[in-house]
Amino acid sequence: MKQRILTTTLLTSAMLAGAGAVSAQEVRFMCYSDGNECEVYEDVLNRFEAENEGITVAIDVVPYQAILENLPVQLAAGTGPDIAKVTDLGGLNEYYLDLTPYVDAGYWEASFGDTLDWYRGGDDRQGIYGMHSQLTITGAFINATLFEQAGIEIPGEDATWAEWAEAARAVAEATDTPFPMAIDRSGHRVAGPAISYGAALFNEDGEAILVDDGFRAFVQQFVDWHEDGTMARDVWAGQGGATYQDAAQEFINGELVFYYSGSWQVGRMNEQVGDFFDWQVVGSPCGPAGACSGMPGGAGIVGFAQTDHPEAVAAVIDFLAQEDIYAEVTARTSNLPAHLGVAAAGVTYEGVSEGAQAALNAFAGDLPDVAPAAFAYQGYAGNRAMFGITVERVSQAIVGELTVDQAMERAAADLQAAMAETE
Amino acid sequence: MLVILNPLMRIIEIPMMALQRLLGVNRLAWVFLLPNLLLFGLFAFLPVILNLSYSLTGGDNVLLEARPYVGGRNFETLTSCSSFLDPNTCIEDKFWRAVWNTLWFVTLQVGIMVGFALLTAIILNRDIRARGFFRSVFFFPVLLSPVVVALIWKWILQREGVLNAFLDWIGIGGFNWLIDAEWAFAWTVFLSVWAHMGFYTLILLAGLQAIPRDVYEAALMDRASPWRTFRRITLPLLSPTMLVVLVLALIKGVQTFDEVYAFTGGGPGTATTFIIQYIYEEGFAGAPRLFGLAAAASLMVAIVLVVLTLIQLWINRRNVDG
Numbered sequence: 001m002k003q004r005i006l007t008t009t010l011l012t013s014a015m016l017a018g019a020g021a022v023s024a025q026e027v028r029f030m031c032y033s034d035g036n037e038c039e040v041y042e043d044v045l046n047r048f049e050a051e052n053e054g055i056t057v058a059i060d061v062v063p064y065q066a067i068l069e070n071l072p073v074q075l076a077a078g079t080g081p082d083i084a085k086v087t088d089l090g091g092l093n094e095y096y097l098d099l100t101p102y103v104d105a106g107y108w109e110a111s112f113g114d115t116l117d118w119y120r121g122g123d124d125r126q127g128i129y130g131m132h133s134q135l136t137i138t139g140a141f142i143n144a145t146l147f148e149q150a151g152i153e154i155p156g157e158d159a160t161w162a163e164w165a166e167a168a169r170a171v172a173e174a175t176d177t178p179f180p181m182a183i184d185r186s187g188h189r190v191a192g193p194a195i196s197y198g199a200a201l202f203n204e205d206g207e208a209i210l211v212d213d214g215f216r217a218f219v220q221q222f223v224d225w226h227e228d229g230t231m232a233r234d235v236w237a238g239q240g241g242a243t244y245q246d247a248a249q250e251f252i253n254g255e256l257v258f259y260y261s262g263s264w265q266v267g268r269m270n271e272q273v274g275d276f277f278d279w280q281v282v283g284s285p286c287g288p289a290g291a292c293s294g295m296p297g298g299a300g301i302v303g304f305a306q307t308d309h310p311e312a313v314a315a316v317i318d319f320l321a322q323e324d325i326y327a328e329v330t331a332r333t334s335n336l337p338a339h340l341g342v343a344a345a346g347v348t349y350e351g352v353s354e355g356a357q358a359a360l361n362a363f364a365g366d367l368p369d370v371a372p373a374a375f376a377y378q379g380y381a382g383n384r385a386m387f388g389i390t391v392e393r394v395s396q397a398i399v400g401e402l403t404v405d406q407a408m409e410r411a412a413a414d415l416q417a418a419m420a421e422t423e
Numbered sequence: 424m425l426v427i428l429n430p431l432m433r434i435i436e437i438p439m440m441a442l443q444r445l446l447g448v449n450r451l452a453w454v455f456l457l458p459n460l461l462l463f464g465l466f467a468f469l470p471v472i473l474n475l476s477y478s479l480t481g482g483d484n485v486l487l488e489a490r491p492y493v494g495g496r497n498f499e500t501l502t503s504c505s506s507f508l509d510p511n512t513c514i515e516d517k518f519w520r521a522v523w524n525t526l527w528f529v530t531l532q533v534g535i536m537v538g539f540a541l542l543t544a545i546i547l548n549r550d551i552r553a554r555g556f557f558r559s560v561f562f563f564p565v566l567l568s569p570v571v572v573a574l575i576w577k578w579i580l581q582r583e584g585v586l587n588a589f590l591d592w593i594g595i596g597g598f599n600w601l602i603d604a605e606w607a608f609a610w611t612v613f614l615s616v617w618a619h620m621g622f623y624t625l626i627l628l629a630g631l632q633a634i635p636r637d638v639y640e641a642a643l644m645d646r647a648s649p650w651r652t653f654r655r656i657t658l659p660l661l662s663p664t665m666l667v668v669l670v671l672a673l674i675k676g677v678q679t680f681d682e683v684y685a686f687t688g689g690g691p692g693t694a695t696t697f698i699i700q701y702i703y704e705e706g707f708a709g710a711p712r713l714f715g716l717a718a719a720a721s722l723m724v725a726i727v728l729v730v731l732t733l734i735q736l737w738i739n740r741r742n743v744d745g
Contacts, residue, residue, distance in 0.1 A: 240689025
């Protein structure tokens with residue numbers, strides 16, 4: 001009897017120790033979805049768990065707002081997750097785990113190229129800090145049915161913002177559509193058009209300046225378009241602060257001719273517009289400065305240095321970065337690939353219409369037109385501050401609280417103050 | 424029950440007697456107060472000290488020990504203005520826009536709300552038909568979550584909302600209420616009055632019911648007019664309750680945030696951005712997170728609220744003494 005008790009105790013202890021060992025390798029992944037990303041990650045990571053006994057990945061699906069607002073505070077307090085899907089790519093660099101010691105750096109450099117830079121901070125040009133999981137690019141959607149009904153030709157590939165504005169106004173007038181144009185209320189979204197109007201965003205020394213003649217010229221045009229009714233006033237004037245607001249619902253409702261947003265909206269358009277009308281992606285119009293640039297962006301998977309299991313964290317991210325897994329996730333989530341090998345091989349998206357496939361290809365085809373300043377802006381660690389300042393001050397100019405000159409003066413001062421605070 | 428309590432009391436009695444001998448009767452009171460004081464210190468006093476500490480530091484790090492001491496710089500930034508009446512002349516113009524918006528909002532909201540609450544309370548105090556039903560109706564919005572209140576009115580007032588559909592139907596045509604600064608502000612005041620009036624109506628109704636009936640009967644016998652009765656009897660006897668209502672409404676008005684944030688987001692521009700939203704955005708929603716500036720602004724609001732609370736305490740004490 002005594003021996004039986006002893007055996008049972010030993011077995012129980014061994015099982016508990018085993019369980020302890022497994023839970024010691026638990027990796028927490030804070031994930032948000034634009035569509036079905038977290039669901040797909042959960043599915044492929046089940047395979048990872050089967051291949052890597054002893055490591056479990058717990059996915060915590062959170063709203064995007066939690067990634068923006070809660071995650072930085074958690075990281076600062078040392079209570080963050082092990083892995084997260086983030087969009088403030090360079091801004092959180094100080095917390096990232098350098099994956100270089102744990103992964104094949106050559107493969108990562110060859111596969112992710114310049115996007116690796118977006119996750120680096122300061123002077124570090126070597127570390128591998130994150131995998132860009134979904135590449136996005138801003139661009140325009142048009143309601144082709146409205147153009148057809150109005151009998152107005154769709155402007156060509158190199159059409160300027162002014163030509164698109166004129167065409168959109170004519171279509172809206174002919175078809176009694178409430179809004180000719182709209183751009184999402186986001187500093188990121190107006191950056192591409194501003195660059196096309198000549199905004200450099202950085203000075204010769206690479207320091208952020210935001211406001212210059214090109215930026216001011218675009219803002220003036222943007223405000224004028226709000227005053228003459230070309231732009232949907234609801235989007236930028238309907239909110240306060242730096243709150244994000246899109247115009248996707250207006251476009252889906254057929255109330256908008258030209259909608260400047262980005263590639264991440266393709267899934268939503270595919271799902272919600274259906275046969276209601278024909279829509280197309282026409283990329284980014286050109287500006288007076290000659291550029292026809294959109295803004296790249298997207299989200300990436302990063303590990304945090306405060307994790308207790310750096311090797312397990314690196315193993316999870318490295319698994320997601322492998323070409324076959326990355327290609328599968330991209331195809332199932334309708335995103336543009338940042339993995340150069342996957343992009344070169346092309347992606348056949350699952351469960352999307354021909355129109356959506358064409359739209360995603362059109363966005364991918366726009367990538368070569370992205371200006372170097374746009375790539376630099378996306379990789380700049382302080383870009384969130386610049387996006388926020390843009391939204392707040394441009395909105396004030398749109399609603400008439402400030403003149404464009406006053407707004408630009410304030411924006412430049414805000415940026416200086418923000419930089420001084422983070423130095 | 425006593426069978427259980429008595430032995431327990433005897434167990435407690437021994438250490439209590441020892442404590443009393445050690446500390447004396449007067450000091451023993453602190454022992455009873457200690458748990459409450461600890462909770463108060465942890466959840467009320469410590470945050471105030473932390474807030475003060477943050478307001479004297481700069482940078483965007485959340486950890487206090489990693490933040491550089493900047494002295495009164497945050498307060499200086501907030502108060503640097505050529506003219507306090509014109510936010511455009513201030514370094515931190517958004518703060519002063521929020522301050523002025525809050526002052527206007529509180530003045531209008533409290534004035535209108537207390538006025539309507541008094542009127543409603545007087546009507547509901549009369550012997551009208553379905554009085555219980557109407558009392559519930561006026562109190563109902565108070566039970567709703569601020570976000571629900573905001574969403575209800577947003578659906579009513581948005582471009583394709585219920586109000587515009589009705590205006591369209593009667594041939595007037597709709598208006599985009601929430602993207603015009605003046606209209607958005609006016610609707611914000613309306614929404615806030617609608618949501619909170621019931622609470623103050625209830626307090627005033629209790630105040631009205633506390634006025635002795637015989638005073639009114641005497642006025643009736645003296646053939647005093649209803650207006651004279653209201654002016655000479657109701658108002659003076661209701662004034663202690665009115666003052667409490669006013670101070671409570673003022674404090675609540677300064678603290679307005681959630682329902683307006685969900686309703687307009689503070690827009691268009693900064694037209695409906697109030698002081699608490701400014702603090703939230705500077706400290707938590709923006710980039711970089713300016714905890715120091717937000718803490719300094721919240722201390723300034725706290726001072727205003729403390730003054731209002733002291734006024735309320737003074738009024739209460741005067742009523743008790745008087």
